[in-house]
Amino acid sequence: MTRGRAVNRPLVLPYAFIAPAVVLTAVFSLLPLGMLAYRSFFGGGVFATSLSFVGLGNYTAAFSQGGGHALEVTAIYTVGFVVLTMSLGLGVALLLDVKLPGMDRLRAPFIIPLVVPGVATALIWGNLFAPQFGFVNRTLTALGLHQANFTASPSLALLTILTFGTWQFFGENVILYLAALKALPVDIVEAASVDGAGPWSRFRHVRWPLLRRNTILIWVITTLTGLQTFTQIYVLTNGGPNGATTTALYYVYNEGFVQFNTGQADAMGMILFLVSLSVTVAQVGLVGRGARRDS
Numbered sequence: 001m002t003r004g005r006a007v008n009r010p011l012v013l014p015y016a017f018i019a020p021a022v023v024l025t026a027v028f029s030l031l032p033l034g035m036l037a038y039r040s041f042f043g044g045g046v047f048a049t050s051l052s053f054v055g056l057g058n059y060t061a062a063f064s065q066g067g068g069h070a071l072e073v074t075a076i077y078t079v080g081f082v083v084l085t086m087s088l089g090l091g092v093a094l095l096l097d098v099k100l101p102g103m104d105r106l107r108a109p110f111i112i113p114l115v116v117p118g119v120a121t122a123l124i125w126g127n128l129f130a131p132q133f134g135f136v137n138r139t140l141t142a143l144g145l146h147q148a149n150f151t152a153s154p155s156l157a158l159l160t161i162l163t164f165g166t167w168q169f170f171g172e173n174v175i176l177y178l179a180a181l182k183a184l185p186v187d188i189v190e191a192a193s194v195d196g197a198g199p200w201s202r203f204r205h206v207r208w209p210l211l212r213r214n215t216i217l218i219w220v221i222t223t224l225t226g227l228q229t230f231t232q233i234y235v236l237t238n239g240g241p242n243g244a245t246t247t248a249l250y251y252v253y254n255e256g257f258v259q260f261n262t263g264q265a266d267a268m269g270m271i272l273f274l275v276s277l278s279v280t281v282a283q284v285g286l287v288g289r290g291a292r293r294d295s
Contacts, residue, residue, distance in 0.1 A: 033273070040266035058267035062255075067268050069243055070251040071275070077162060077247060078226035084166040085222050086215075089173025094203070096174070097181045107178070110171035118168065122235035125164045126151070129236075151237050154244040161245050164232050169225055173218055180214035181207070220283050227276050248272045 040058055042051035096107055113121060128135045129150040137147040150160040184207060192206045230249045233239060239246035239254060246254070248268060256265030 036266050036269055036273075039262065040270045043263045054263065058263040059271070062251075062264045062267045062271070065264070066243060066246065067248070067251055067264070067271070070246045070248045070268070071271070073158065073243075073245065074227060074229075074247040074249075074272075077158065077165075077229060078223060080162050081165055081169075081226035081229070082219065082222050084162070085170040085173050086218060088166065088170045089218070090177050092170075092174045093177035093181055096178055107175075110174045113168045113171050118231040119235055121168060122164065122232045125160075125232070126236050129160055152241050154241050157237050157241060157244045161229075161232050161236065164236070165226070165229055168232070169222070173222065176214070176218050176221075177211070180211055184210050216283060216286060220280055223279055223283065224276055227272065227279070248275075 039051075041053060041055060043054040043058065044051045092110065129137075131137055131147060131149045131152075136150070140147055148156060150156045188210070189202060189206055192202045197205065228249055229247055230253065233245050233247060233250050234253070237245045239250050249272065252265045252268050252272065255261045255268065
């Protein structure tokens with residue numbers, strides 16, 4: 001009997017350590033998610049004393065009243081955001097991984113956008129793209145080109161937001177890819193070099209396959225960041241012009257805190273959560289299939 005207690009006692013200790021994290025996750029993540037799902041089936045404003053059950057009415061209303069368009073904008077932005085930030089992050093990381101004097105000091109500038117508050121950087125970018133006196137429009141004038149109102153043009157507003165979002169986030173991908181490159185087995189890369197493989201062949205046939213798991217993780221993080229973009233849109237365009245930059249998360253904010261239409265905001269919040277969950281599960285599933293194929 002004493003021996004059984006001695007065997008079971010070490011098993012309790014790990015659960016005791018993770019219990020606070022589990023409790024905090026349940027209170028601040030699972031509980032609000034459950035409340036969000038519950039509220040999405042009821043109508044009424046945020047200050048309503050009584051709620052009326054509407055079933056799926058909030059979901060159909062959200063799709064028909066701008067929510068569908070917001071999901072389209074979110075999908076377009078996320079695809080462009082993922083492609084640009086991941087390709088730039090990998091390219092810059094490969095350049096910084098070259099063993100040359102002073103390369104370590106060039107890593108700091110890519111961290112700056114990550115540590116500066118998003119609202120502050122968005123205001124700076126707003127001044128850069130401002131009509132007439134903005135740096136970009138002054139440069140266009142100096143080159144003999146026509147000025148453009150980047151944040152008020154339906155064709156340029158989303159591109160401006162995407163440019164800012166890429167600049168703000170791709171430094172994180174640089175750091176993640178650089179850390180992954182530093183963790184690669186040196187003997188395998190050197191063996192490929194001894195066998196006569198050039199830089200491109202070493203990257204394509206050796207380094208890139210070894211980076212696949214890290215790439216999937218970076219892909220998941222970048223995709224979730226793109227789906228949840230909000231700050232730059234709130235500061236620069238307020239979802240305009242004509243809804244050109246209204247993403248799903250900005251739609252949730254506008255319906256819930258501007259229009260006080262809590263039901264539709266909750267419904268769109270649940271839709272965005274389900275989309276994010278589905279995309280993440282699909283991406284993680286690729287890791288499992290890749291691992292089984294390699295084994």
